[in-house]
Amino acid sequence: MSTFFQFLKHVPSRIMIIILPFLLMGMVEYLERGTYQELMKWVMNHPLSMVLAYFVVGTLYLFLIALTGRSRLSFWLLCVCLLPLGAISGSKLKAIGAPYYPWDLAFNNQIMEYQAFLRGYLNVRILVCVVVFLLLIAILFHLFLRRHRIRFTWIERGIYALIAIIMSTSLYMDKPIPFMNMYGLYTVPWDQTLTYDENGYLFSSVQMLGFLQVDKPKGYSKKTIDSILSQIPESKSTNEKKPNIIVMLSEAFWDPTIMKNITFSRDPIPNLHRLQKTYTSGWMLSPQFGGSTANVEFEVLTSNSMRFLANLPTKYCLISNI
Known part of the structure; x- marks a missing residue:
């Protein structure tokens, strides 16, 4: 009972x-967005995302309190x-149009470039x-904790740890x-x-943690790749004249025979399959699908990266306005 009354005595401090x-x-979200106007725009348009971003910080805070007391x-x-993560993400977003992803931190990607970005x-x-934020925090600590230092019992720290575990798994795995x-x-x-813009830097970073662990494809190895490369015949051109390469891009066309558990009475696209057997063919990984695939076509046809162009939904709009 005395422990309970001691806890109630420090309730005002625990509100902190x-x-x-x-x-x-x-x-952090302000540093990632760069302006107060952009921060308020996100808060007003995506209040639930703001709540989850708050849960991310609160979960980390409870975990550290449980750990250090x-x-x-x-x-x-x-x-x-x-x-620092918020500032780095904001600088990268301003420089190349992409936030600071978890894999950037894990693999130290472009660490020297980030110094220039900052x-x-x-x-x-x-x-x-x-500076104002840090001073405000220091003042709050001085006003609320200068007389009564919070002492967390092991029971309370255990409760905080349990809450942190439940919240972290819920934020990461949605259960x-x-x-x-x-x-x-x-x-x-x-x-x-767009995910970072809508869901916020903090919560989106938690969502993207799953991409740090990518399953290795079956049969993938350096030996396998070398074996595939060795099967490609070397073609020595006797004509120094460079050929014209015609690129045709089609969004609607696809190969229905790749669908599993579906059979056809005859080949629906025999010409394509004949060309694939006669000439070089293969698969290409597209950086976008579902929407904004016109941007992929733009990059293929122009060799320009959309990261260095204006922040437009479709980059063809930029070309048409020049």
Whole structure:
């Protein structure tokens, strides 16, 4: 009973555990978007995504408190981890139109380029906002915790750890609490930038963690690839004149014979199959499908990457306006 009354005595201080993750979430999303207007636009248009982003920070905060038993240390550690990620993602988004993905962090992709991105991204306004945020947090800690240092019992830390485990699995796997199903949220496989724009940097990063572990295709090995390459005959051209290559792109045409458990009385596309057997043929992995496939056609026909063009849904709009 005395433990319970001791807990009630520190309830005002524990309210900080609820407030602080919300403030940090807002700051990280601000750094990723670059302006207050863009942040408020996201909050107003996608409030449920904002709630899940708050849950991400809150879950990490509870986990660190359960691990260290210290609320202030846990929050400062969280700031050290999340604020740089938000700034790096915002700088990358501004530079090449793509956020900072989990695999960028895991594989240290383009680490030198990010330094240049940050130098061009961090202006006085953003730096002032970061300093004001840190000062505000320091003032809140001073006002609420200067007299009563929060002491977390092992029971309380265990409860926080249990909550963190349940929340983390729910945010990542959508169970036991199906947040995405309840809120009607979804990812956009063919445009991950749109996923980050709608679901927020924090929650989208959790969603993308699953792509860090990609199953190895059956039979895939260096020996297999070398064997395939060795079967390709070397063609020595006796004519130095370069041929004209005609590229035909078709969105509607496809090979129905690739469908499993379906048979045909005769070959529906015999000419294509004859050409495939006679000449070089194969499969190509498209960076987009379902929607915005015109952007893939644009890249194939022009050799230009859409990452370096204006932020338009369809890049052909840019060409038509030139």
